[in-house]
Amino acid sequence: MPYFQSTDDTTLAYEVYGSGAPIVFLAGWSLNTDMWEHQVPYFVERGYRCILLDRRGHGRSDRPADGYDNDTRADDVAALLEHLDIRDAVLIGHSGGGAEAVHYLARHGQDRIRRLVLVAAAVPKLSWSPDHPAGIPQAAIDASIAALCADRAKWMADRAQGYFATHLGNDVSPALIDQEVRRCLSAAPWAAKTMQRAIGDSDLRPDLAEITLPVLLLHGLADQSIPIGPTSHVAVQLLKDAELKEYPAAGHGLYVTHAAQLNADIAEFISA
Template structure:
């Protein structure tokens, strides 16, 4: 099993498929690197090196008691990039993963980065703040944490409906729902809860001001988890020269429901680099 050791000793698992220009994927909550299997296989078969890691506390990575904050997540990505000596890497972040690749650029710069892709990402701010009242109300995140602590398995099972839009006309297989629940339950409960605090309270605006690489923003128009109007739309407006694609009626989990469309859009973006 491939791992690197982060600065604090935490073992971070990663998968590394194919050869060619590297693409590094950062997963969403409460998933792990396996969410990217379709995209990784598709790109590796077309001459790219696809790399995805399990965020600390999730999947096959260690489950430390602390460190579930974006400065640490960005540091873990930096440790992975430097350990593998990646150059001209395209960073792809989904949902909360969009935050850690953005924070990586904010803290470590773009010398090794060829491009950035934000998919249904929590940038620039997900939760409500004094100077960002349009963000999601804090009570929503309080409810999520309470649900996880009371009955995580049932909460995640119920969460899948708005995540994949099955309550709004989308269809996913029973296998996908089973896999989603299984992946979520592999994670540290402490890490799962602490990440809710991290992605709901972190302000990425200063990091986004430092983005100076070609950027693609993709969001679903019917995202019930990370609302497009206050995240993806604003992010695309903030990042100079970025391209925005809005998937009509797509849910948050469009990497599954719109798999083929996403794969082709990623390939087109990569070919232009």
């Protein structure tokens, strides 16, 4: 696995598969590059070059005490693209990775990216405010983070079935659910808790307004982790050139439960 140094000398890991037009994948909160195991083969077989980043505190990257704020995580994405001199790329982000993608574009510009795909992305804003009435009450966000800090393993286990919306008939084996929980627990606890707070406190509405390239939003209507109401339903209205595709029976783990549909939707969008 190759590594590079980010702007603050943090060592970050990344993976590259295939050749051809580049697709850069940003994993969701607490997850690492392995989450894309249902996407990478599909796109490599279709002639794309897949580039995957383990963010700081996740996967095989360094686990520093700081740098989990929006600016530094966006700078890490920029450092990867500069390290590999990636241009004319498709940028795909899931959950918190979607927030990183949006903030990267607002902070560093769109010169290296031609299209953006947001998968159940935590944008633009989770928390309620008078000008964002679809948001989640701050007390509920604070209670969730407190429960995460008190017993992270239980917090993950309690949400595992809902993550995949198995109550709607999605066929996900217990082994696969256990695997995904283990992947989440592999993140540095400090990184997971600090980044969760950053996601809960963010307001990326100004960032979305600056994005002019084509954007595809994919989101499950049964997503319990990042509800579609305060996020994609709002984001698609703020973006200048965007399309939202809703998956009625999908939860937050749609990259697994709806992998075939998700891959096909992304392929159609990026080949246009």
